[in-house]
Amino acid sequence: METYRTLLFVPGIKQQWFEKIPSYDMDGIILDLEDSVPLQLKAEARAYVAEAIPFLSSKGIQVFVRINKGLQEYDVDDLKAVVTQGLTGLVLPKPEGPEEIKKLSVIVEVLEVELGIPVGTIRFIPILETARSMQLAYEIACCDRVIGITGLSAKNGDVARALGYQWTPEGLETLYLRSKVVMSARAAGVLPIGGLWQDIHNLEGLKKNAAFNRQLGFVGELVLHPSNVPIINEVYSPSDEEITYYSGMIEAFQIAEKRGETAIMYEGEHVDYAHVKTAREVLTTVDRMVRSK
Structure with a gap:
């Protein structure tokens, strides 16, 4: 869409x-x-x-x-x-x-x-x-x-x-x-x-x-x-701070997932699959905005 x-x-x-x-x-x-x-x-x-x-x-x-x-x-x-x-x-x-x-x-x-x-x-x-x-x-x-x-x-x-x-x-x-x-x-x-x-x-x-x-x-x-x-x-565009935050979340989660962990602390907050799914949706929105330019 x-x-x-x-x-x-x-x-x-x-x-x-x-x-x-x-x-x-x-x-x-x-x-x-x-x-x-x-x-x-x-x-x-x-x-x-x-x-x-x-x-x-x-x-x-x-x-x-x-x-x-x-x-x-x-x-x-x-x-x-x-x-x-x-x-x-x-x-x-x-x-x-x-x-x-x-x-x-x-x-x-x-x-x-x-x-x-x-x-x-x-x-x-x-x-x-x-x-x-x-x-x-x-x-x-x-x-x-x-x-x-x-x-x-x-x-x-x-x-x-x-x-x-x-x-x-x-x-x-x-x-x-x-x-x-x-x-x-x-x-x-x-x-x-x-x-x-x-x-x-x-x-x-x-x-x-x-x-x-x-x-x-x-x-x-x-x-x-x-x-x-x-x-x-x-x-209505994700800020640079949001992009950095969500990119870091995904990276941290992927590292933890390789260790067999799917519930981690990231920047002081609990993160699991639900939060990473949100992060990926935000970054997908950014990609869509870039492609539409």
Whole structure:
């Protein structure tokens, strides 16, 4: 599975920004046709995004598009325009439950067949923004094509309105939501994705919030501004100290294992097979990040 530490939103109507995207060093881009596009400019933005997908994918960029949604169905015009060669996936706003995801998957399959794209190529990242979708996080995460679900904790956004919480920098009011999304995603074998940090110029607050999200088990975040990308990338990448620590653990354990010992002390702590398995997973993540560069 790809590593998505940073998924950067770019408004679909801002065509003049598209050429800058390859310089942003994010793991994936989300060209947005939804909330950042005025209603009267939806068709124009759709055309811009459709044209940008092959250009960006040719640069090796993972391209997602956030499409529009009515009361019950996702916008067919959006789908017909953006489901094309080079598209990595669709970001789905405000799903109510797995039934919508399954219905959309059938529509996308028809489009893939028509275009000669291998069935299943286009993946989904649902944004859990309604109370029902949060309650059904695991069921949504288990749907075909879903590679990640989001546990957002923004101030005054759709999630805040849906749950009625009052935002604080400490984030206690969204702790349960975020933890539930992480657990649901992990149980389903997909990526738990956090965000969104709205005070984009408060970089210290961004770093602190992202560090807490990583502690909870998130693997990356949706990002609103290019200046936030390096910070989120750093937070969600194992540090040099972590790499040294886990590499040393594996080495020490291998030496002990040759002596017939599988429960040892390493830097003052008990270590056995479970801890070494964690260490190897961390280093595998590092290797994946290096290969994706």
